Amino acid sequence: MTELAPKQITYCGVCTWPLEFCEFGISLPRCQSWLASKHPELFSTVYPNTPNPESVSASAPSADELASKLELATLSSDPKEAKIQAELLKKQAKHQLKQEKELTKKQNSKIIIKRIERNKRKHIISISGLEVFQIEPKKLAKTFASKFATGASVVKNAEKLDEVVVQGDVSDEAKEYIEKLLKEQEGLENVKVEPS
Numbered sequence: 001m002t003e004l005a006p007k008q009i010t011y012c013g014v015c016t017w018p019l020e021f022c023e024f025g026i027s028l029p030r031c032q033s034w035l036a037s038k039h040p041e042l043f044s045t046v047y048p049n050t051p052n053p054e055s056v057s058a059s060a061p062s063a064d065e066l067a068s069k070l071e072l073a074t075l076s077s078d079p080k081e082a083k084i085q086a087e088l089l090k091k092q093a094k095h096q097l098k099q100e101k102e103l104t105k106k107q108n109s110k111i112i113i114k115r116i117e118r119n120k121r122k123h124i125i126s127i128s129g130l131e132v133f134q135i136e137p138k139k140l141a142k143t144f145a146s147k148f149a150t151g152a153s154v155v156k157n158a159e160k161l162d163e164v165v166v167q168g169d170v171s172d173e174a175k176e177y178i179e180k181l182l183k184e185q186e187g188l189e190n191v192k193v194e195p196s
Contacts, residue, residue: 010039010042012031012034012035013034013038014027014030014031014034015027015031019031019035019042019046020046022035022046026088026091026092026095027092027095027096027099028092029092030096032047032050035047036052040052105132106132106133109129109132109133110129111127111128111129111130111133111178112127112128112129113125113126113127113171113174113175113178114126114127114128115169115171122167123168123169124165124166124167124168125165125166125168125169125170125171125174126157126163126164126165127140127163127164127165127166127174127178128157128161128163128164130162130163130164131161131162133181133182133185134185135178135181137154137162137163137164138154140164141153141154141164141165141166143177144164144166144170144174144177145166147173147177148166148168148170148173148174150166150167150168150170151166151167152164152165152166152167153165
């Protein structure tokens, strides 16, 4: 009897769904541009009748383009279809604006690593500003504890925000690790990680 190999499924980097389901989501133009840039060989099989978004335009449609599509959809002969199309375009516009705001907020934020002297030769580092980047402080503390073989915990600072406290002076290694985490997230390569 022959064994069947499991099928390899590629997931979208934008909506995290399988590629075949992206067309049912709100962020279809962004999903298409991601697929064209990351997997151009799959783009022609998943969207055979769609032109490559890289050749047409590198970004998702702007709010003005969506507004013009909305006007064209209202001129359609079928009122129910026009209404559904209008609602879909409004949701796409809202979703796009929301994601643009989140990205600018993340790009303007920074992660601060403080080196604090505990005794004469003993130090701890405090890492704050992680809440904006969707990095879970508890998982990061556990990772630091195992990676650096030190104690690490999550505490609330004076502003009632979580910060990670790591025993020992491992600020350089922590900075490198956090920068690597941020590079994995799309569009966050230029975020500052500042030791102070």
